Amino acid sequence: MIDNAPPPCGRPTSTHGSIVPVASMVESIVGCKWSVRLLRLLANGYNRPSALIRACPGLSAKVMNERLRKMTRFGILQRTVFGEKPPVQVEYTLTCFGRSFIRILDEVHKVQEAVDQGGFS
Helix, strand or coil: CEECCCCCCCCCECCCCCECCHHHHHHHHHCCHHHHHHHHHHHCCCCCHHHHHHHCCCCCHHHHHHHHHHHHHCCCEEEEEECCCCCCEEEEEECHHHHHHHHHHHHHHHHHHHHHCCCCC
16 A cells, blocks of 8 residues: 555645745635535545546546646645555545645535525615
């Protein structure tokens, strides 16, 4: 088994090793419908790329891999590779930082529901 990610509770970094502001991450993730959808699926137990792509009609493998790599770089996901020779098995899981990110998305969802029900005027 090979881990290709920061420790589950590590600080989010860019590809250059510098700390990434959380506001930038939120903007980058929430601004992409596929990233939000992938996070929701991962929070619900989908962890293999093949299961994720089947659960997202219209999502290409290229875009999915780009989003998963970005979230792994941010420290939201941990990528684990099982096996050393092809075919290898890859799984993604939420880090503790990723689980706190899900709470942010939950709050955004609550605000949207309130708006939809006329809670804000």
